[in-house]
Amino acid sequence: MAKKKVTFTFNGHPIEAEEGLSVLQAVLDAGYTIPHYCYHEGLSVAGSCRLCAVEVGHPDKDGNLKMIQPLVMSCQTPVRQDMTVRSDTERVRDHQKSVLELLLINHPLDCPVCDQAGECLLQDYSFRYGRSISRFETDDKIKQPKKDVGKYLLLYSDRCILCTRCVRFTREVSGTAELAVVHRGNKSEIDIFGGRGIDNKLSGNLADICPVGALLAKPFLFKQRVWFLENTPSVCPRCSRGCNIYLCHNQGVVWRLLPRRNDRINGQWICDEGRFGSAFLHADERLSECRLRRERIQQPASLAEALQRVGEHLAGGQPAADKLAVVLSPFACLEEQYLLSRWARGLSAQATLVSGPVFSADQDETFPGGFVIAAEKAPNRRGMQRVLDHFGGPRLIWQQLEQAIESGAAETVWVQGGHPWRHWCTGEQLALFRQAKFLIAQDILDSELTRQADVVFAGAAWAEKAGTFINDQDLAQSYQAAIEPAGAAVDDTELLWRLGQGDLPFDRQRLQAEIADALGIKGSTETESK
Amino acid sequence: MEFEPVLTRNLGVPNIGDLKVYQSRGGYEALRQALASPRNELKQTVKDSGLRGRGGAGFFAGVKWDFLPADHPGPFYLVVNFDESEPGTFKDRYLCDIDPHQILEGVIVTAYINRIDTAYIFIRGEFHHQAEVLQRTIKQAYKEGLLGKNILSSDYSLECVLHRGAGAYICGEETGMLEALEGKRGWPRLKPPYPAVAGAFGQPTVINNVETLCCVPPIIQRGADWFKSMGTKKSTGPKLYGISGHVNRPGVVELPLGVPCRELIEKHAGGVRDSKRCKGVIPGGVSMGVLTRDELDCPLDFEGPPRYGCMGLGTAGVIVMDEDTCMVTALRNIVRFFAHESCGQCTGCREGSGWMLQILNRLLGGQGRGRDLELLLDLADAQGMAPGKTICGLSDGTAWAARTFINKYRSEFEAKVSTRDRVAV
Ligand SMILES: Cc1cc2nc3c(=O)[nH]c(=O)nc-3n(C[C@H](O)[C@H](O)[C@H](O)COP(=O)(O)O)c2cc1C
Numbered sequence: 007m008a009k010k011k012v013t014f015t016f017n018g019h020p021i022e023a024e025e026g027l028s029v030l031q032a033v034l035d036a037g038y039t040i041p042h043y044c045y046h047e048g049l050s051v052a053g054s055c056r057l058c059a060v061e062v063g064h065p066d067k068d069g070n071l072k073m074i075q076p077l078v079m080s081c082q083t084p085v086r087q088d089m090t091v092r093s094d095t096e097r098v099r100d101h102q103k104s105v106l107e108l109l110l111i112n113h114p115l116d117c118p119v120c121d122q123a124g125e126c127l128l129q130d131y132s133f134r135y136g137r138s139i140s141r142f143e144t145d146d147k148i149k150q151p152k153k154d155v156g157k158y159l160l161l162y163s164d165r166c167i168l169c170t171r172c173v174r175f176t177r178e179v180s181g182t183a184e185l186a187v188v189h190r191g192n193k194s195e196i197d198i199f200g201g202r203g204i205d206n207k208l209s210g211n212l213a214d215i216c217p218v219g220a221l222l223a224k225p226f227l228f229k230q231r232v233w234f235l236e237n238t239p240s241v242c243p244r245c246s247r248g249c250n251i252y253l254c255h256n257q258g259v260v261w262r263l264l265p266r267r268n269d270r271i272n273g274q275w276i277c278d279e280g281r282f283g284s285a286f287l288h289a290d291e292r293l294s295e296c297r298l299r300r301e302r303i304q305q306p307a308s309l310a311e312a313l314q315r316v317g318e319h320l321a322g323g324q325p326a327a328d329k330l331a332v333v334l335s336p337f338a339c340l341e342e343q344y345l346l347s348r349w350a351r352g353l354s355a356q357a358t359l360v361s362g363p364v365f366s367a368d369q370d371e372t373f374p375g376g377f378v379i380a381a382e383k384a385p386n387r388r389g390m391q392r393v394l395d396h397f398g399g400p401r402l403i404w405q406q407l408e409q410a411i412e413s414g415a416a417e418t419v420w421v422q423g424g425h426p427w428r429h430w431c432t433g434e435q436l437a438l439f440r441q442a443k444f445l446i447a448q449d450i451l452d453s454e455l456t457r458q459a460d461v462v463f464a465g466a467a468w469a470e471k472a473g474t475f476i477n478d479q480d481l482a483q484s485y486q487a488a489i490e491p492a493g494a495a496v497d498d499t500e501l502l503w504r505l506g507q508g509d510l511p512f513d514r515q516r517l518q519a520e521i522a523d524a525l526g527i528k529g530s531t532e533t534e535s536k
Numbered sequence: 537m538e539f540e541p542v543l544t545r546n547l548g549v550p551n552i553g554d555l556k557v558y559q560s561r562g563g564y565e566a567l568r569q570a571l572a573s574p575r576n577e578l579k580q581t582v583k584d585s586g587l588r589g590r591g592g593a594g595f596f597a598g599v600k601w602d603f604l605p606a607d608h609p610g611p612f613y614l615v616v617n618f619d620e621s622e623p624g625t626f627k628d629r630y631l632c633d634i635d636p637h638q639i640l641e642g643v644i645v646t647a648y649i650n651r652i653d654t655a656y657i658f659i660r661g662e663f664h665h666q667a668e669v670l671q672r673t674i675k676q677a678y679k680e681g682l683l684g685k686n687i688l689s690s691d692y693s694l695e696c697v698l699h700r701g702a703g704a705y706i707c708g709e710e711t712g713m714l715e716a717l718e719g720k721r722g723w724p725r726l727k728p729p730y731p732a733v734a735g736a737f738g739q740p741t742v743i744n745n746v747e748t749l750c751c752v753p754p755i756i757q758r759g760a761d762w763f764k765s766m767g768t769k770k771s772t773g774p775k776l777y778g779i780s781g782h783v784n785r786p787g788v789v790e791l792p793l794g795v796p797c798r799e800l801i802e803k804h805a806g807g808v809r810d811s812k813r814c815k816g817v818i819p820g821g822v823s824m825g826v827l828t829r830d831e832l833d834c835p836l837d838f839e840g841p842p843r844y845g846c847m848g849l850g851t852a853g854v855i856v857m858d859e860d861t862c863m864v865t866a867l868r869n870i871v872r873f874f875a876h877e878s879c880g881q882c883t884g885c886r887e888g889s890g891w892m893l894q895i896l897n898r899l900l901g902g903q904g905r906g907r908d909l910e911l912l913l914d915l916a917d918a919q920g921m922a923p924g925k926t927i928c929g930l931s932d933g934t935a936w937a938a939r940t941f942i943n944k945y946r947s948e949f950e951a952k953v954s955t956r957d958r959v960a961v
């Protein structure tokens with residue numbers, strides 16, 4: 007049920023908001039701002055930093071505006087009809103200055119060596135709302151140590167402004183409560199209990215919500231200055247939830263992943279597996295060029311040569327194409343899955359479509375804050391299923407492929423990979439592929455599988471190409487390429503297009519329209535990012 | 537008219553901690569009377585009496601009770617504030633020492649009036665002896681049917697739990713106390729919601745000071761008019777004054793509200809010791825500010841101290857300082873206390889009090905700088921719940937103490953600014 011709307015003014019601007027919403031949130035939603043530290047939309051209200059102060063007033067019986075004497079915290083004050091809110095008064099400005107000055111007195115101001123610099127709310131607010139000088143003329147800053155607080159996190163206690171966002175996150179969102187405030191007054195510190203580190207699958211979010219450079223992610227430590235990074239919207243490939251993310255990259259390297267807000271899927275968070283699981287993008291084992299087996303030895307080849315070889319092999323026509331099996335990958339995007347299937351079926355209606363392996367936990371993992379890590383550890387199992395259902399005809403599941411190869415029903419096997427780990431095929435499966443007459447591997451990491459293939463297509467990893475995943479809620483989400491493919495690798499969708507369409511110029515829009523039409527997808531979801 | 541003691545009526549009676557002895561002196565008669573009366577009548581009597589909270593803020597007790605939501609299914613809780621940690625304050629402990637059953641009777645009568653299911657007595661951690669006494673008192677009361685199911689064969693039942701604090705001043709702030717009671721860190725809560733609506737364990741809760749509750753049974757027994765016959769128009773009834781510092785006879789005395797500060801010192805505490813002159817008096821616990829020796833006509837009731845620039849009467853824990861007292865040191869000690877006891881949530885209180893302490897220490901060390909006094913006053917202005925700058929009233933105390941000490945003894949503070957740095961005025 008839609009909530010009642012009220013109208014109030016903020017520094018003279020009328021704002022309409024849902025009744026019961028905090029002034030701060032309503033102001034932020036309307037595109038204005040009030041400086042704030044402890045408030046975070048994904049957490050309970052602490053009201054302790056006291057930075058978000060405003061003056062408020064209401065009309066009295068005769069309609070005359072009556073301002074309330076004390077300052078109120080906008081994070082804690084609900085909007086009311088005809089309320090007047092001001093953050094542009096001298097009293098509010100003085101108060102902001104004093105809060106910022108107080109936060110800096112025990113702050114080391116080591117911005118030059120601080121990872122947060124450039125996206126630090128202490129820097130930003132001090133610049134915009136603070137005093138230009140500090141009156142704290144003493145060397146007696148309270149010094150607190152740097153602490154190792156978990157697998158992925160360091161805590162620079164000196165820089166902490168005690169907003170307690172991190173404490174509330176571990177209590178309310180991850181439900182693990184590893185963090186607490188210890189000691190009192192200006193000796194207060196964030197710490198872990200009894201040396202037991204932060205151990206939860208959402209811990210990386212702590213580095214995001216910390217408004218300063220106190221909680222920092224180890225994998226990103228001293229890697230890049232944030233102002234060099236370009237953030238490209240994308241979708242996480244590590245499970246079928248499809249969390250919305252930003253790929254933060256510079257000079258062809260993805261340095262970190264950040265959550266991109268989508269209230270239908272991931273809210274404001276992502277899990278550690280996704281966040282810290284992109285090292286494979288730049289692994290030494292990345293396939294950077296196609297390969298062909300010539301006289302039993304694999305040799306580098308151009309894409310044209312590789313495509314030609316496949317064409318020659320299947321030139322025998324119907325009998326050869328009848329015995330073609332293509333293994334779709336749950337890590338491939340919808341476009342790739344579709345094109346590969348369409349190509350195979352174009353050669354022969356008897357060609358077999360195989361669903362690739364999906365690694366799965368027993369069940370989804372739901373956290374107290376509502377965040378879900380899906381059991382299926384692949385982004386596009388649903389897409390794969392939709393493609394298989396669409397094409398119909400001979401279809402097998404991964405486990406049935408063995409029989410098909412042994413019986414000779416599958417002679418030529420095209421294996422689509424793209425898994426973020428190298429050895430996704432077990433020893434038994436590898437032995438099985440050895441029995442295939444002709445093995446084509448389309449993958450991103452060099453492995454036992456690619457080494458025994460007759461043709462290897464060096465594909466692009468998800469961050470290097472555009473595509474669409476269908477998540478476990480049946481939401482189709484398209485994403486863009488952030489960086490260039492490794493070496494001479496190519497966007498797999500273009501590769502497969504060339505395989506099927508020959509010289510027809512690649513037209514992604516037309517392709518997506520065709521797929522949407524064929525699979526009955528109602529347009530890709532517009533992700534709600536903030 | 538000679539004042540007849542109310543709260544100290546049983547002072548010196550041998551074995552008064554024994555239930556039988558307390559009863560022989562009319563103890564628990566008020567409870568009997570209350571159990572036989574309609575609740576709203578009782579509440580009205582308390583309202584009419586003008587009884588105001590003795591815990592520091594002086595809020596009208598009956599009015600506070602009215603905030604409990606009438607249509608709530610319960611359970612309702614009463615939390616008794618026995619955290620008494622304000623420097624200079626030792627009246628609640630005294631009440632427990634001289635007459636523990638009196639406290640319990642106040643608890644039970646108040647609980648009955650407010651349909652309370654469970655009363656928690658939150659006692660300061662350092663009060664080992666008093667905790668033992670109260671525990672014994674509660675046990676006796678259970679045994680004699682004064683607590684538990686069907687109290688004195690009525691249909692009213694009440695459980696009573698003694699909860700010992702872990703030693704933090706901030707747990708005396710009512711919502712810090714609720715958090716501590718729930719087993720959490722004693723961090724004052726944001727208000728609203730107020731405890732009357734969502735207090736202990738999220739249930740409607742009445743919170744009162746020990747002395748406030750002790751006033752309730754006599755009011756029930758003797759009526760609102762009798763209570764109002766003591767004290768002043770807006771500050772009714774008797775009050776315990778705790779006197780400490782440089783006086784000949786420190787201790788607790790019971791007097792009608794409104795006794796002038798000078799009279800309290802001269803007549804009831806034997807005057808300033810060693811025939812010295814008085815320099816200043818803290819009227820009600822160190823958070824209230826200070827009265828100079830020229831302000832001793834100040835009546836010690838809820839209205840008096842604010843007229844002299846103080847925050848209020850507070851706990852009426854009066855600290856007398858003689859002419860040899862260094863006011864800079866006195867303020868430093870006070871600020872040291874507040875800096876140490878700040879729970880650390882609010883930026884202004886956490887960082888401000890610590891910074892003030894640093895400045896005061898350098899003033900004392902003769903290293904004061906030209907702008908230090910302005911800075912101290914600025915920092916005092918950066919905190920306090922009343923101006924909306926912090927969550928609770930602890931930092932109002934820091935601010936009022938600093939403001940009144942510096943403004944009223946300015947020259948003494950200026951003398952501590954190093955000569956090199958002193959600015960010509
Ligand atoms: C920092 C701080 C400490 C307090 N400590 C006490 C205390 O020790 N005992 C007490 O009764 N009230 C204390 N209070 C006042 C309580 O918050 C509350 O107002 C009082 O218990 C209400 O009871 P009353 O209305 O009967 O006075 C304190 C308040 C503050 C802000």
Ligand code: SF4
Nearest residue numbers: 116117120123126219
């Ligand atoms: S946290 Fe912010 S202000 Fe502090 S050192 Fe880092 S960048 Fe500078």
Ligand code: SF4
Nearest residue numbers: 166167169170172216
């Ligand atoms: S570590 Fe960061 S998030 Fe946690 S309290 Fe400190 S500043 Fe806030």
Ligand code: SF4
Nearest residue numbers: 879881882885926928
């Ligand atoms: S004013 Fe001080 S003691 Fe009170 S809540 Fe804030 S930090 Fe804690």
Ligand code: FES
Nearest residue numbers: 053055056058081
């Ligand atoms: S954001 Fe409102 S008090 Fe911190």
